[in-house]
Amino acid sequence: xxxxxxxxxxxxxxxxxxxxxxxxxxxxxxxxxxxxxxxxxxxxxxxxxxxxxxxxxxxxxxxxxxxxxxxxxxxxxxxxxxxxxxxxxxxxxxxxxxxxxxxxxxxxxxxxxxxxxxxxxxxxxxxxxxxxxxxxxxxxxxxxxxxxxxxxxxxxxxxxxxxxxxxxxxxxxxxxxxxxxxxxxxxxxxxxxxxxxxxxxxxxxxxxxxxxxxxxxxxxxxxxxxxxxxxxxxxxxxxxxxxxxxxxxxxxxxxxxxxxxxxxxxxxxxxxxxxxxxxxxxxxxxxxxxxxxxxxxxxxxxxxxxxxxxxxxxxxxxxxxxxxxxxxxxxxxxxxxxxxxxxxxxxxxxxxxxxxxxxxxxxxxxxxxxxxxxxxxxxxxxxxxxxxxxx
Amino acid sequence: xxxxxxxxxxxxxxxxxxxxxxxxxxxxxxxxxxxxxxxxxxxxxxxxxxxxxxxxxxxxxxxxxxxxxxxxxxxxxxxxxxxxxxxxxxxxxxxxxxxxxxxxxxxxxxxxxxxxxxxxxxxxxxxxxxxxxxxxxxxxxxxxxxxxxxxxxxxxxxxxxxxxxxxxxxxxxxxxxxxxxxxxxxxxxxxxxxxxxxxxxxxxxxxxxxxxxxxxxxxxxxxxxxxxxxxxxxxxxxxxxxxx
Numbered sequence: 060x061x062x063x064x065x066x067x068x069x070x071x072x073x074x075x076x077x078x079x080x081x082x083x084x085x086x087x088x089x090x091x092x093x094x095x096x097x098x099x100x101x102x103x104x105x106x107x108x109x110x111x112x113x114x115x116x117x118x119x120x121x122x123x124x125x126x127x128x129x130x131x132x133x134x135x136x137x138x139x140x141x142x143x144x145x146x147x148x149x150x151x152x153x154x155x156x157x158x159x160x161x162x163x164x165x166x167x168x169x170x171x172x173x174x175x176x177x178x179x180x181x182x183x184x185x186x187x188x189x190x191x192x193x194x195x196x197x198x199x200x201x202x203x204x205x206x207x208x209x210x211x212x213x214x215x216x217x218x219x220x221x222x223x224x225x226x227x228x229x230x231x232x233x234x235x236x237x238x239x240x241x242x243x244x245x246x247x248x249x250x251x252x253x254x255x256x257x258x259x260x261x262x263x264x265x266x267x268x269x270x271x272x273x274x275x276x277x278x279x280x281x282x283x284x285x286x287x288x289x290x291x292x293x294x295x296x297x298x299x300x301x302x303x304x305x306x307x308x309x310x311x312x313x314x315x316x317x318x319x320x321x322x323x324x325x326x327x328x329x330x331x332x333x334x335x336x337x338x339x340x341x342x343x344x345x346x347x348x349x350x351x352x353x354x355x356x357x358x359x360x361x362x363x364x365x366x367x368x369x370x371x372x373x374x375x376x377x378x379x380x381x382x383x384x385x386x387x388x389x390x391x392x393x394x395x396x397x398x399x400x401x402x403x404x405x406x407x408x409x410x411x412x413x414x415x416x417x418x419x420x421x422x423x424x425x426x427x428x429x430x431x432x433x434x435x436x437x438x439x440x441x442x443x444x445x446x447x448x449x450x
Numbered sequence: 451x452x453x454x455x456x457x458x459x460x461x462x463x464x465x466x467x468x469x470x471x472x473x474x475x476x477x478x479x480x481x482x483x484x485x486x487x488x489x490x491x492x493x494x495x496x497x498x499x500x501x502x503x504x505x506x507x508x509x510x511x512x513x514x515x516x517x518x519x520x521x522x523x524x525x526x527x528x529x530x531x532x533x534x535x536x537x538x539x540x541x542x543x544x545x546x547x548x549x550x551x552x553x554x555x556x557x558x559x560x561x562x563x564x565x566x567x568x569x570x571x572x573x574x575x576x577x578x579x580x581x582x583x584x585x586x587x588x589x590x591x592x593x594x595x596x597x598x599x600x601x602x603x604x605x606x607x608x609x610x611x612x613x614x615x616x617x618x619x620x621x622x623x624x625x626x627x628x629x630x631x632x633x634x635x636x637x638x639x640x641x642x643x644x645x646x647x648x649x650x651x652x653x654x655x656x657x658x659x660x661x662x663x664x665x666x667x668x669x670x671x672x673x674x675x676x677x678x679x680x681x682x683x684x685x686x687x688x689x690x691x692x693x694x
Contacts, residue, residue, distance in 0.1 A: 061550075061551065064547075064550050064551065065551075068539075068547050071539070071543075072536060072538050072539065075538040075539075075579075076538060270534055270535070270536065270537070271530065271532045271533075271534035272534040272535065272536055273534070274495075274498075274500055274528070274530045274534060275528065275530060275534050275548070275592070275595060275596075276551075277498075277499075277500045278498045278499070278500060278523055278526065278528040279523060279548060279551035279552055280520045280521075280523045280524045280551070280552060280553065281551050282520070444501055444502070447500075448495075448501070
């Protein structure tokens with residue numbers, strides 16, 4: 060099997076190259092857990108730190124509502140900050156919230172009318188939870204006043220609350236995890252399918268041209284198609300390894316630290332699902348590998364080939380983003396013949412455990428057709444004198 | 451035996467090879483001599499079946515380059531102008547890979563590799579990666595690669611270009627040996643002294659055509675010159691004038 064001979068040599072060559080190793084192994088193993096762990100760790104840390112800290116409040120016109128101010132301070136969660144310019148204080152992070160109490164506030168309350176206060180918040184501080192906490196305190200005081208008023212009228216406060224609403228989450232922990240994975244993972248799988256084999260793809264095409272090793276290879280009795288298939292197999296292997304490592308490291312990170320409260324370990328992905336994920340990814344891996352080879356063959360050098368590959372990454376990122384941003388997207392059956400996009404949707408549905416067999420089949424078959432066309436393109440390129448000897 | 455008849459190769463409007471005819475038999479060294487861009491490398495590439503001729507025929511060991519390219523390559527060793535090695539593979543790995551691509555395997559292949567490593571004196575660095583090798587060392591690996599399947603025909607493109615004195619001398623000795631072993635050798639060069647010493651016959655090529663052919667002595671007689679360099683200038687210069 061001459062194809063395997065070429066495959067083995069290209070893999071050996073790739074494994075001895077630090078660049079490829081970094082793209083194939085280090086990249087997925089190091090980068091993926093960071094995507095899972097970093098944002099949530101940061102958010103959790105910040106939220107926890109803020110919940111323990113007092114809310115720093117600047118009061119303007121405190122003398123108009125001493126009772127309100129006293130109640131807020133009595134909660135123990137509020138720290139009063141002195142200052143004349145609440146806006147400046149907020150922007151310089153000297154305070155979390157400003158409260159402006161208008162003249163006549165207390166009188167309005169006493170007379171049973173509606174008064175208005177202003178709450179100053181810096182909304183550009185997206186991760187702050189302090190404003191929400193303060194709003195809850197204010198609402199609490201609001202409720203107290205309502206209760207007092209009703210009692211003074213001799214009315215039961217329960218009259219105003221015909222019923223309460225309790226939220227019950229019926230999603231299983233696996234679904235909670237699945238929706239998160241279903242959002243993130245398809246994009247990363249498809250991205251690694253593209254990036255994982257990239258250096259090998261360049262190396263076996265443009266790299267071979269740059270090193271001038273192509274001519275000796277072409278003067279062996281081996282047919283060019285065989286050479287292309289051996290090389291393709293090496294690129295496919297590299298990107299599959301990268302893809303599997305990426306998914307595995309992400310699932311492990313997910314198991315160690317679930318990003319959603321209530322979500323169980325990502326290892327809820329069982330072996331059967333894992334096999335389906337792999338089967339769903341394989342056609343797109345072949346498609347990308349062959350396309351990368353066909354495109355990189357046009358380049359004279361490694362560097363030039365890298366420039367050709369970047370636009371391909373954008374072409375993949377756009378549909379990937381769409382699937383990520385629109386989690387409720389449920390395309391019609393024929394759209395499962397759209398390359399890349401269909402794979403993304405099927406991967407997402409696999410994580411959610413709601414794949415339609417017809418859609419899955421159409422995706423695999425159509426992707427294989429595109430992949431074969433791409434392999435044909437690569438073989439054709441490999442036969443063109445202009446492409447091979449473009450110097 | 452390598453026979454070339456009215457061989458033509460066009461790259462778009464460029465006539466790189468424009469009706470070449472020559473032949474070389476076993477135990478003979480034929481030199482293709484010509485200025486840069488004369489079409490020497492293109493001709494060798496058509497013989498090695500890497501490029502397909504636009505017109506004309508070429509046969510290597512009786513096999514047509516267009517009809518039976520695999521049969522041509524099976525009995526042909528090629529040394530490209532630039533050796534073209536995989537920097538991350540060792541010489542031994544190069545020989546093994548190309549040996550297997552030529553269908554060799556197992557003990558016979560390992561024996562052949564061992565013989566070439568000894569023959570080309572590569573023992574010291576046979577298991578080191580090729581990346582940092584000197585030109586002479588790389589040339590030896592490339593020669594070993596061209597010889598791994600013991601071909602009866604050899605195409606050597608500028609075999610001594612860029613080599614130091616000792617390495618170039620070794621290569622010349624090897625070419626002498628190829629002749630005595632009965633191989634058919636075609637080499638391209640623009641080093642006249644080398645051509646004179648090594649080649650049994652010469653084909654002077656310019657603008658993709660053979661402008662003169664014969665033994666070095668015949669070329670001198672034909673042009674009435676005393677050195678090959680003068681004969682070369684005379685022949686190539688003549689064509690330039692005709693072209694104008």
